[in-house]
Amino acid sequence: IDPRLSTGAAKADEWIPIRPATDRHFVLGMIHSLMYEHKIYDAEFLKWGANGGYLIKDDGWFKRSKTEKGKPPWGYPRRGPMDFFPQDKSEYYKPLVWDSVDNCAKVFDDPTIKDIALEGTYEVEGERVRPAFQFIKDAYKDYTPEWAEKITTVPAKTISRIAKEFGEAAEIGKTIEIDGEVYPFRPACFNWYRGAQAHKYSALDNQVFSLLNLLVGSHAAPGGLIPVTLGYPHYIMSPVEPGPDGLLDPRPHQFGPIPPFTWPPNSSTLMELFPIGVGPGQNHFLTLTEPEKYGLTFKPKICLIYHCNPIWSMPGNVEKWYKIMRDFEFVWAIDLFWNESTTFADIILPDRDFLESWNLLMCEPPATEGLNLRQPVTEPLYPETREAWEIMCEIADRIGKLGELYGLWNFMLFGNDPELALDTSGKKRYTAIEIYERRAKFLTRHVWPPERDLNWFKEHGHNVIPKPAKNIYYFSNKRGRDCRKPFYCEYMLKIKKELEENISKANIPFEWDTKGYQAFPDATMHSVHNEPPEYDLYAITFKEHFLNFTENLSIPWIREIADRDPHHRGLLINPKTAEKKGIKEGDHVEVRSPYGVLTGRAVFTEGIHPECVAVSNATNRTVSHNPITRLGGGGFNTLLPNNFKNTDNVTGAMESVAKVKIKKLDTPPPEVTKSAIPEYKAGRKWGPVIRP
Structure with a gap:
């Protein structure tokens, strides 16, 4: 399901072109079809492995016992002295379910429960209540495939058919035994990436895709969707364990605990307003240009660009990003490349390439555990380069902050293990090798024993093993009823309530939309669909497997691959759409949004939705000091809005x-x-490099 016939879509049995930013509505149509038309869903999983049977009041909150309290029954021992994600062990009044055999309400873990109702309307203590499944089903009554067709352009018959095929492929009722435990076997899953959910109401998009998998029991089940953790430090810091209400303990903020709310804000990204979000770096576009409006009581003077290219990767008109970079008093970078952002640096400190440097990690492993050691295969081509670790230590030492840096690393990398901790007095410097030696010992001591030193990894390369089934799948005949998955996520309502109370007390000087905090996702449309009607097409961007954020286009072989593929040499447009616009293949065209503009040559393809223009990452570079990298007619992200509305x-x-x-x-x-690039200090001109 993709607006463009991608490499993956080309290998599929069927490509379903869809209007961009409507994937949630496609899935809502599928869920309606499964619930109402085909009646395919995993009832047993929703009852016992999820909270599909929890009773919901008309106000959207759980109906709870007024007398019976509970706490999470167990938790994993922390592997090592670090507890970055403390388990929520709060006491709570237990949610109720409806025992359909005894015809009465009981607490969710009552051992006398004979069966749990998923459908129906009941009365408990004078209040109308419905099981979560029924509550959601009622809310989705109007989300028919015919309704979804009008939004997505995908025919209703296709939506209904795909729903049926998906539900049948899940083989609901089948089981599989692994390592002495019996799991549901669900060989079907809905998988998604950035294009399906990077929109105004991203949380709702992600929720609905998870909801579809939960509906057929394929979430974290053999054959289904395997959740992926970032790797270290999440194995040691974020185990899956029960939280309040018999559900998984929420760990929404992947880089640590929920940040505390403060106002005025302590962060220029306004992280205080995103308690379960990831640091929204694009907010600098707003806060650094209007700091008073957004409550900032400080002005950043120094900018470090560390292996990133925000001017190229962040949304918003590029001229405004240029101004933000010019306004810093000092810009420094650690990188391998000149690019759109490092062009603004007063100094670039060159890191070493991956073939010249060390690393010890495991990143985003779906089915394995352990550590890989990357070792240099060649001496540095330029001996004056250093590994980024050592550059950071050198800078910290020069400004008198080496002890603070090592204190941070002790917490993040070594869990404050006293035997492995770095000296925080600031009097001793460590090499990258010495730091990796400690990491090897810490992670094998506390996570993947037996303890190994760096020499062991130099000889063996890795200690990677297949991830045990118990670390992947969380619902079996032996586990999971006290650690259910949230089919209905009341937690979102709690976070919304707390945030709104904090915002009200702080009296922040601008509106803050909290509509995206929902216990289950509705059909709210993304703001991009509300632009003036003269903007009648959707622009999307894409990359292929051989493109690494286009930095590797400086490699002649990669450049040749891109140049031989027409999809990476211009702006993709459907020939029928082009004909209506009076555009011929190869014509120079301008693509303009309300926020920015780019240019390029028209490339025709039937493999693009008629309402779309697609822009390859390979065509929109605007700065390079490498003769191999071909410049394009403007960065794609300058077309994008950068505001809280979007x-x-x-x-x-x-x-x-x-x-x-x-x-x-x-x-x-x-x-x-x-563009007009005004004179900067010392008479230099700052901005994109313009080739004559």
Whole structure:
């Protein structure tokens, strides 16, 4: 399901082109079809492995016992002295379910429960209540495939058929035994990536995709969708364990505990307003240009660009990003490349390439555990380069902050293990090798024993093993009833209530939309669909497997691959759409949104939704000091809005789709749209490099 016939779509049995930013509505149509039309869902899992039977009051909150209290019954011993994600062991009044045999309400873990009702309407203590499944089903009554067709452009018959095929492929009722435990066997899953959920209401998008998997019992089940952790430090810091209400203990903030609310804010990203989000770096576009409006009582003077390219990767008009970079008093970078952002640096400190350097980690492993050691295979091509670790230590030492840096690393990397801790007096410097030696010992001591030193990894390379089934799947005949998955997520309502109370007390000087905090997702439309009607097309961007954020286009072989593929040499448009616009293949065209503009050559393909223009990452570089890298007609992200109207106020996700209009240009544009670049200090001109 993709607006573009991607490499993955080309290998599929069927490609379903969809209007961008409507994937949630497609899935809502599928869920309606499964609930109402085909009646395919995993009832046993929803009752015992999820909270589909928890009784919900009309106000959306759990109906709870007034007398019986509970606490999470167990928790994993922390492996090592660090507890970055403390388990929520709060006492709570137990949620109720309806025993359909005894015809009465009971607490969810009552041992006398004979069966749990998923459907029906009941009265408990004078209040109308419905099981979560029924509550959601009622809310989705109007989300028919015919309704979804009008939003997604996917025919209703296709939505209904795909729902049926998906439900039948899940083989509900089948089981599989692994390592002495019997698990549901569900060989079907709905998987998604950034294009499906990087929109205004990203949290709702992600919720509905999870909801579909939960509906057929394929979430974290053999054959189904395997949740992926980031790797270390999450194995040691974020085990799956029960939380309040018999549900999984929520760990929504992947880089640590929920940040405390403060106002005025302590962060220039306004992280205080995103309690379960990820640091929204794009907010600098707003806070650094209007700090008073957003409550900032400080002004950042120094910017470090560490292996990133925010001007190229962040949304919003590029001229405004140029101004933000110019306004810093000092910009320094650690990187391998000159790019759109490092061009603004007063100094670039060159890191070493991966072939010249060390690393010890495991990153985003779905089915394995352990550590991999990357070792240099060649001496540094430029001996004056250093590994980034050592650069950071050198800088910290020079500004008198080496002890503070080592204190942070002791917490993040070594769990404050006293035997492995770095000296925080600031009097001793450690090499990268010495730090990796400690990491090897810490992680094998506390996570993957037996303890190994770096020499062992130099010889063996890794200690990776297949991840045991018990660490992947959480619901079996032996486990999971006290650690259910939230089919209905009351936790979101709690976070919303707490945030709204904090905002009200702080009296922040701008509106903050909390609509995205929902116990289950509704059909709220993304803001991108509300642009003026003259912007009648959707612009999307894409990359292929051989492109690494386009930095590797400086490699001649990669550049040649991109140049031989027409999809990476221009702006993709459906030929029928182009005909209506009076555009011929190869014409120079301008793509303009309400926020920015880019140019390029029209490339025709039937493999694009008729309402779309697609822009390859390979075509929109605007700065390079490498003769191999071909410059494009402007960065895609300059087309995107950067404001809270188009930012998900729950996750921090930024809109990845732009509404645009396209026209033929009578004369070819310059390679890069030239802009006025005012004189900067010392008479230098700062901005994009313009090739003559």
